[in-house]
Amino acid sequence: MLARLHEEARRALDPVHHDYYAGGVGAEVVLAENEAAFARLALLPRVLRGSSRRDLAVDLPGGRSAAPVVVSPTAFHRLAHPDGEVATARAAAAAGAVLITGVASTTAVDEVVAGARSVASHPAVWFQLYLDPAPGVTDSLVGRAEDAGCGALVVTVDSPVFGRHTRDAANGFHDLPAGLAAANMRDLPGGPPGGTRDIGMSADQSWDDLRRVVERTDLPVWVKGVLHPADAAEAVAVGAAGVVVSNHGGRQFDVVPAAVDALPAVVDAVAGRVPVLLDGGVHGGGDVALALALGARAVGVGRPVLWGLAAAGEAGVRQVLDSLVDEFDHALALCGGQRPSDLTRDMVVRRGAFG
Ligand SMILES: Cc1cc2nc3c(=O)[nH]c(=O)nc-3n(C[C@H](O)[C@H](O)[C@H](O)COP(=O)(O)O)c2cc1C
Numbered sequence: 001m002l003a004r005l006h007e008e009a010r011r012a013l014d015p016v017h018h019d020y021y022a023g024g025v026g027a028e029v030v031l032a033e034n035e036a037a038f039a040r041l042a043l044l045p046r047v048l049r050g051s052s053r054r055d056l057a058v059d060l061p062g063g064r065s066a067a068p069v070v071v072s073p074t075a076f077h078r079l080a081h082p083d084g085e086v087a088t089a090r091a092a093a094a095a096g097a098v099l100i101t102g103v104a105s106t107t108a109v110d111e112v113v114a115g116a117r118s119v120a121s122h123p124a125v126w127f128q129l130y131l132d133p134a135p136g137v138t139d140s141l142v143g144r145a146e147d148a149g150c151g152a153l154v155v156t157v158d159s160p161v162f163g164r165h166t167r168d169a170a171n172g173f174h175d176l177p178a179g180l181a182a183a184n185m186r187d188l189p190g191g192p193p194g195g196t197r198d199i200g201m202s203a204d205q206s207w208d209d210l211r212r213v214v215e216r217t218d219l220p221v222w223v224k225g226v227l228h229p230a231d232a233a234e235a236v237a238v239g240a241a242g243v244v245v246s247n248h249g250g251r252q253f254d255v256v257p258a259a260v261d262a263l264p265a266v267v268d269a270v271a272g273r274v275p276v277l278l279d280g281g282v283h284g285g286g287d288v289a290l291a292l293a294l295g296a297r298a299v300g301v302g303r304p305v306l307w308g309l310a311a312a313g314e315a316g317v318r319q320v321l322d323s324l325v326d327e328f329d330h331a332l333a334l335c336g337g338q339r340p341s342d343l344t345r346d347m348v349v350r351r352g353a354f355g
């Protein structure tokens with residue numbers, strides 16, 4: 001299903017935009033590893049203890065998700081489809097999935113939330129942002145997310161500098177086409193009147209800057225892009241509500257481990273104090289089950305959502321989410337589980353190294 005939608009998306013997209021979505025940094029080692037690492041793992045099902053009445057819902061700081069699959073933040077959805085982030089938001093809300101909408105969206109966050117609300121009364125939409133070098137810009141973005149009705153903030157910390165996307169450099173893709181803009185970056189302090197500020201990233205950001213955000217908002221703050229267990233502990237110490245284990249889909253640094261390989265140590269460091277999400281390389285319900293068994297409360301999907309959006313707009317995103325959830329439900333049944341928390345680490349083995 002996902003492979004077919006990716007093929008349809010490839011046909012629908014400008015090849016340069018397809019490369020932007022699909023690509024990674026360096027030799028794209030990490031991009032490939034994220035999926036390959038799942039394929040190296042296997043599940044040992046438990047038997048004679050399941051149920052035909054399965055409950056997939058998970059409660060997270062910032063909202064409930066009907067299943068442990070959320071939409072990871074990805075940039076520029078109107079490159080994929082004219083309905084852009086509104087289509088994504090409607091599909092996520094209809095599926096009951098948490099949507100993490102990004103600062104780099106081509107639709108302003110209040111319109112994204114309005115899209116979600118047009119199909120569900122209490123959709124969970126979270127806002128992803130970077131720590132801008134100008135604190136006033138970060139504060140304005142947080143205010144926009146709060147005013148829009150977002151349920152949580154997700155601060156991405158794996159981008160002290162922007163990743164060097166190999167395919168974009170080869171294709172000369174650096175700017176959005178005319179008519180599209182990073183809508184959340186309009187009319188910010190220090191920005192051009194009526195125009196958009198560049199999305200700010202800085203190698204000078206510190207845990208103090210993150211703490212400042214935590215202290216200035218009532219929203220739960222997730223920290224996205226953690227791989228080192230000590231950083232996960234630091235995130236908890238500054239008041240993060242949750243941690244997202246992620247290597248940005250292989251788009252930042254090509255020398256890091258696969259996300260799922262970094263997950264267990266982070267789960268151990270956090271020691272149940274906050275929930276842990278994982279994204280990167282999830283492309284089937286079995287991957288969802290593996291990540292949950294290793295301690296993730298839920299997983300995020302980035303590119304699969306973009307493929308659904310490019311292939312068939314809102315209906316395509318819905319197909320991606322529904323098929324992942326349906327596959328996960330089937331996997332849970334085959335593992336003798338009734339709810340996501342029935343998947344435990346003792347059920348995961350390394351393929352070829354069991355016993
Ligand atoms: C085209 C694209 C744009 C992305 N933009 C952002 C972003 O603006 N902020 C962010 O935190 N992560 C961003 N990501 C990373 C995703 O949130 C997520 O970590 C990654 O895509 C997960 O891997 P997957 O695509 O294998 O599911 C982006 C990923 C892609 C593919």
Ligand SMILES: O=C(O)C(=O)c1ccccc1
Nearest residue numbers: 075104159163199248251
């Ligand atoms: O492309 C990305 O991975 C990404 O994170 C991003 C960040 C800011 C603007 C555009 C994309």
